[in-house]
Amino acid sequence: MLSEIRVSCAPHISKPLSTRSVMIDVIIGLVPAMAAAGYYFRIYALILIPTCVISSVATEWLCNIIRKKPNSLESLGDFSAVVTGIILALSLPPSLPVWAAIVGSVFCIAIGKMVFGGLGGNIFNPAMVGRAFLAACFGMLMTSWTVPATIDSTMSKIAADNKIDARTQATPLAWSKEAIKARRQKTDDGGQSRDEGRVSRVVNDQLWAMFKGEVGGCLGETSGLALIIGGVYLLIRRTINFHIPFAVLLSAFIFAAISYLINSDAYIRPLAHLSSGGMLLCAFFIATDPVTAPLTRRGMWIFGIGVGAITMLIRIIGEYPEGVMYAVLLMNAVTPLIDRLCKRIPAGGKPSIK
Amino acid sequence: MRIVTKGRLSFRGGVHPPGSKELTVGSEIQGGPAVKQVAIMLSQHIGAVCRPLVEKGGAVQAGQKIGDSDAFVSAPVHSPINGKVKEMGLRSHAVLGRSPAVVIEAETEAATKQPSWELNGDFDESKYSSEQICEAVRQAGIVGMGGAGFPTRVKIEPNPRLPKETLIINGCECEPYITCDYRIMLEWTKQIIAGTKLARKASGCSRILIGIEDNKPEAIEVMNAALQQSANTDAIKIVPVKTKYPQGGERQLIKAILKRDVPTGGIPPMIGVVVLNVATVAAIAEAVVYDSPLTHRVVTVTGEAIANPGNYYVSIGTSVADLIEFCGGVTKKSAKVIVGGPMMGIAIADLATPITKTTGAITVLTKEQIGRAKFERRQTACIRCGRCLEVCPEYLNATKIAHAVKNNLLDVAESYYISACMECGCCSYVCPANIELTGYIKTGKIFLARQKGEMPQ
Numbered sequence: 001m002l003s004e005i006r007v008s009c010a011p012h013i014s015k016p017l018s019t020r021s022v023m024i025d026v027i028i029g030l031v032p033a034m035a036a037a038g039y040y041f042r043i044y045a046l047i048l049i050p051t052c053v054i055s056s057v058a059t060e061w062l063c064n065i066i067r068k069k070p071n072s073l074e075s076l077g078d079f080s081a082v083v084t085g086i087i088l089a090l091s092l093p094p095s096l097p098v099w100a101a102i103v104g105s106v107f108c109i110a111i112g113k114m115v116f117g118g119l120g121g122n123i124f125n126p127a128m129v130g131r132a133f134l135a136a137c138f139g140m141l142m143t144s145w146t147v148p149a150t151i152d153s154t155m156s157k158i159a160a161d162n163k164i165d166a167r168t169q170a171t172p173l174a175w176s177k178e179a180i181k182a183r184r185q186k187t188d189d190g191g192q193s194r195d196e197g198r199v200s201r202v203v204n205d206q207l208w209a210m211f212k213g214e215v216g217g218c219l220g221e222t223s224g225l226a227l228i229i230g231g232v233y234l235l236i237r238r239t240i241n242f243h244i245p246f247a248v249l250l251s252a253f254i255f256a257a258i259s260y261l262i263n264s265d266a267y268i269r270p271l272a273h274l275s276s277g278g279m280l281l282c283a284f285f286i287a288t289d290p291v292t293a294p295l296t297r298r299g300m301w302i303f304g305i306g307v308g309a310i311t312m313l314i315r316i317i318g319e320y321p322e323g324v325m326y327a328v329l330l331m332n333a334v335t336p337l338i339d340r341l342c343k344r345i346p347a348g349g350k351p352s353i354k
Numbered sequence: 355m356r357i358v359t360k361g362r363l364s365f366r367g368g369v370h371p372p373g374s375k376e377l378t379v380g381s382e383i384q385g386g387p388a389v390k391q392v393a394i395m396l397s398q399h400i401g402a403v404c405r406p407l408v409e410k411g412g413a414v415q416a417g418q419k420i421g422d423s424d425a426f427v428s429a430p431v432h433s434p435i436n437g438k439v440k441e442m443g444l445r446s447h448a449v450l451g452r453s454p455a456v457v458i459e460a461e462t463e464a465a466t467k468q469p470s471w472e473l474n475g476d477f478d479e480s481k482y483s484s485e486q487i488c489e490a491v492r493q494a495g496i497v498g499m500g501g502a503g504f505p506t507r508v509k510i511e512p513n514p515r516l517p518k519e520t521l522i523i524n525g526c527e528c529e530p531y532i533t534c535d536y537r538i539m540l541e542w543t544k545q546i547i548a549g550t551k552l553a554r555k556a557s558g559c560s561r562i563l564i565g566i567e568d569n570k571p572e573a574i575e576v577m578n579a580a581l582q583q584s585a586n587t588d589a590i591k592i593v594p595v596k597t598k599y600p601q602g603g604e605r606q607l608i609k610a611i612l613k614r615d616v617p618t619g620g621i622p623p624m625i626g627v628v629v630l631n632v633a634t635v636a637a638i639a640e641a642v643v644y645d646s647p648l649t650h651r652v653v654t655v656t657g658e659a660i661a662n663p664g665n666y667y668v669s670i671g672t673s674v675a676d677l678i679e680f681c682g683g684v685t686k687k688s689a690k691v692i693v694g695g696p697m698m699g700i701a702i703a704d705l706a707t708p709i710t711k712t713t714g715a716i717t718v719l720t721k722e723q724i725g726r727a728k729f730e731r732r733q734t735a736c737i738r739c740g741r742c743l744e745v746c747p748e749y750l751n752a753t754k755i756a757h758a759v760k761n762n763l764l765d766v767a768e769s770y771y772i773s774a775c776m777e778c779g780c781c782s783y784v785c786p787a788n789i790e791l792t793g794y795i796k797t798g799k800i801f802l803a804r805q806k807g808e809m810p811q
Contacts, residue, residue: 001659001684002718005691007701009793011779012690012719013371013530014728017786019737078734120735120787241740290739295751339754346774347366347605347749348618 019119023079025239029230030086030285036213036223037090040148044094045219049086051098055105056085063114080119084108087127087285090220091278091325092134094146100138104130124332125292128325135325145171145216171217172203172210172276173321176268179203180316183266203268203276210275217277224275231284243297245283247304248311249274255312267316277315278324282307286324292332299335299342306331359571361594365609367747368598369780371530371697373569374723378533378656381664383541386466386653387680392671393445393455393708394420394431399497400504401427406456412439417647419495420456429505430495434649434669436461446704448693448713455708458671466650468667473639476585477548479555484512487556487642494641495648495711500524500535500602500631501694503712506638509628510557519626521559522611523550523635525566525573526595526602529695532715534652535632537665539566539573542636543580549635550590552642557628562590564632565607569597599697600778604629606747618748618774633714648711653677657718659686668709674716675705689724692717697779727788734787742781742791748774752781756791759798764805767798775799 037045060081064072088108092101108130116122135142179200209215213223220227234240256270273279278286287293287307294303307327314323397403404421408414414433422430437460445455482490492507512518523546527535539546554562566574574594581587595601595610605616608627616622622629630638633652640646649670656663661682668677674691678684692699693707695715709716721729742752751770758766772795781791803809 001686002678002688002691002705004687004689005701005703006689007703008690008731009782009790009796010692010694010696010698010700010777011371011783011792012692012696012699012701012717012724012728014725014782014788015369015371015784016725016727017741017784018727018788019734019786022737022739022786080737118735120737241744290737293738295738295740295743295753343770344743344749344751346618346771347609347747348615348620348774351619351771351774352617 019078019080022239023083025234025237026083026285027079027086029234029239030083030090030220032226032229033090033220033223033281034086036226037220040150040213040222041094041146041219042149044146047098048092048094048096048101048219049089051101052089052092052105053082053085055102056081056088056109059106059109060114063110067114075118078119081109084113084126087281088130090281091127091131091218093142093144094219095144096141100134100141104134107133120291122291123335124329125286125289128286128328131325132329147216148214148222150214171321172206172215172268172272173315175203176200176272176276176315177321179266179268183263200266200268203272207269207272207275210272221278221281224280227280227284231280234284234288240284240288241297241300243300244288244293244304247301248283248287248308249279251305251308252279252312255309255316259312259316273312273315277322279311282311282324282328286328287331292335294335294338294342296339296342296344299338302338302342303331303335306334359568359574359594361568361596363593363610364596364598364601365606365747367745367749367780368600368606369745369783371599371783374530375533375536377531377658377663378654378665379536381533381537383468383537383652383665383667385468386666386668387672387676388463388465389435389460389669389672389676390463391440391457391459392434392669393457393673393706394433394671395445395447395453395455395708395710396421396431397447397450397453398431398503398670398710398712399429400502401425401429403454404428404431406442406454408439408456410439410442413437414439414458417649419647427505427508429497429507430493432495432647432649433458434671446702446707447710448700448702448707466667466669469646471545471640471644473544473548473643476583477544477551478585479548479551482552482555482642484556484558487552487638490642490645491556491638494637494646496634496637496641497648497711498631499633499637499651499711499714501698501712501714503710506630506634509630510553512558513623516623517626518557518559518623518628519561520612520628521550521554521557521562522604522607522627522629523562523564523632524602524604524607524629525564525570525577525632526607527570528567528597528599528602529697529715530599531656531717532654532695533656534654534665534714536570536573538633538636538652539570540576543576545636545639546577546632547580547584547587548643549637549639551586552638553628553630553635559628560589563611564590564592565595565611566592567597567601568594599780600747603747603776603778605776618771651709651711651713653709653713654715655681656715657688657720658723659684659688659718659720661685670711671708673706673708674702677709677716678705678718684718686720688718689721689729690719692719697783698777731788731790733789736787736789739786741784741786745780745784747778747780748776750775752791752795753789755798756789756794759794759801764798764802768802772798772802
């Protein structure tokens with residue numbers, strides 16, 4: 001009975017928690033967003049999400065074989081490739097061809113994750129690496145938007161008041177950019193151009209539709225409601241800390257509010273900024289990726305504020321309508337530095353030098 | 355007066371492992387095994403190792419001092435039984451490895467019984483002077499019985515440079531499975547109160563706070579009732595604290611009760627505080643009033659595999675094997691025998707390891723109790739989730755330290771304050787990747803000590 005006792009270091013018990021259970025929690029958190037994607041984009045979602053997941057998992061498996069891992073299937077059990085696949089799918093335009101989604105997924109896992117040594121070693125968020133690759137290679141495909149299936153698209157052609165137009169032709173952020181460009185043009189040609197206030201009003205009027213998700217945009221990014229439900233689930237389960245989402249949204253809100261206060265005609269409302277584009281998906285699911293975010297709370301604040309601020313700079317001043325992807329990648333790059341600068345101070349203060 | 359048994363006071367961080375105290379919580383302290391032979395370790399405390407005062411073949415009496423040291427930070431050891439010194443040999447120590455011990459063979463095999471102290475509930479400490487108490491504590495070889503084993507005399511003796519104001523009696527017992535302090539609080543209440551008064555007299559503290567976790571409402575009530583019956587206890591207060599591991603760590607207890615931090619690398623007297631365990635203060639009362647050295651202690655023998663788990667009054671020097679056998683042996687296939695509890699205890703391979711003054715429990719765990727992940731010790735990559743940072747009661751960056759040690763970057767480990775770690779095990783407990791963070795940190799500390807020549811290679 002006592003013949004086979006073992007020795008190992010304390011503690012001898014552990015919380016029933018594993019990398020797999022953490023990843024399953026994230027997948028559960030993504031379910032509302034996937035459901036919303038399925039509701040608004042129907043067949044596109046049904047094709048794109050499984051495609052990305054399957055090709056991500058397959059790529060990880062192949063990489064394990066290439067890396068001569070003793071058990072090439074073992075690391076698939078942590079479901080991290082599944083999470084990457086889902087997040088990539090949700091951040092892609094619905095009408096993206098399947099082959100492009102596969103290329104993106106392969107790039108995500110192979111270059112975004114496995115070349116760094118697999119889970120835990122990657123510097124950049126794999127899903128965003130894949131998305132950046134697709135955006136760089138297939139710019140046209142990545143900016144072609146689809147009408148949500150719940151909108152009667154036949155009406156759009158005859159609608160006079162741009163409301164339906166806003167829902168079908170482009171994303172709210174594209175409209176926002178349009179308004180900003182219109183304003184610039186106006187200053188250039190002395191007020192002869194079209195009215196930027198009308199354009200930004202189109203977006204502002206769509207706030208509720210944007211919150212529900214009934215606008216053009218990436219597969220899983222349109223429905224703010226679904227993302228918030230998933231995010232709150234993760235917060236309740238303590239899978240993520242509130243620091244990063246809160247810091248991202250707060251700093252984005254502040255920047256958007258400043259721009260809105262300066263010129264409420266040219267810039268869209270702060271809440272419209274928060275519920276449009278990848279902001280919520282980023283705040284709750286992408287920026288909170290533990291591997292690529294800082295460890296300390298102070299670091300998380302800096303990281304979150306950085307993501308929010310860079311996103312808004314790109315959206316307001318930059319050339320692209322959306323900047324979440326670049327913001328996350330840029331802040332990922334400085335995460336090791338943030339971690340080094342934001343060291344935790346022990347409970348009893350820094351030890352006095354003897 | 356209604357007694358408040360709920361505590362909100364706590365510290366930041368910590369974990370809530372399942373208590374598993376139900377196995378032994380109702381078990382009264384019983385007499386321990388009759389021993390044929392005991393092995394008294396010459397180092398059962400922090401500080402200088404004792405030099406033996408007896409020789410091989412010599413006769414010893416129960417209570418006779420068999421090892422002592424001239425060093426200030428040290429405590430003598432005594433024989434718990436009448437007998438003959440069989441040998442001066444090496445025995446396994448849970449922390450120190452093979453260490454010198456005096457092995458004594460018993461004259462007669464008498465069962466170990468609890469002495470029936472008849473302490474007056476209304477104990478009056480005024481007839482003892484501070485010096486008398488300190489000397490009695492020193493001579494009795496009392497050390498911190500909560501686990502650290504720091505010589506108690508050094509703690510309670512007044513020090514003009516670091517005046518003490520507050521005495522905290524630690525009755526938290528936050529470690530899962532263990533109930534010995536709880537039973538002591540219920541059954542040895544008068545001794546604890548007498549010992550508390552003596553410690554107050556010796557240390558010159560004006561305020562005394564007894565911290566008890568709020569999962570022990572009975573102990574809080576019994577102690578409160580006893581305090582009310584006893585005279586001159588106005589300055590003694592019972593403070594219920596939140597049930598959380600490691601609430602019984604002295605720095606965490608001070609933080610919870612006084613809202614103050616002990617400086618990193620410092621000791622509680624730096625902020626005028628002394629923390630003593632309940633078992634230690636009970637031993638102080640025995641030592642001062644009855645002139646009885648510390649030769650026995652209460653040990654919880656527990657775990658689902660143990661036939662008769664319970665709290666036993668055991669001779670120091672009894673081997674773990676004898677004690678387990680006395681408890682009816684094990685009924686299930688067991689995976690680990692732990693000296694202490696499952697969070698901070700040390701798994702031993704040698705069942706001849708003797709009980710020391712700091713052994714509060716023997717926990718025998720089966721594979722099921724350890725859990726599959728921990729049993730197989732399959733570690734996966736760190737996903738930097740930061741849970742280890744959240745639970746660290748010392749606010750350290752456990753994953754950075756552990757990975758620095760793993761990659762042999764001791765200077766990096768030091769820059770993340772590796773020495774401030776108190777090895778409570780919270781980080782390893784929560785790690786989803788099952789990384790032995792505490793193990794790496796302990797290893798790193800040993801490497802550093804060797805590097806600095808403070809420890810043999």
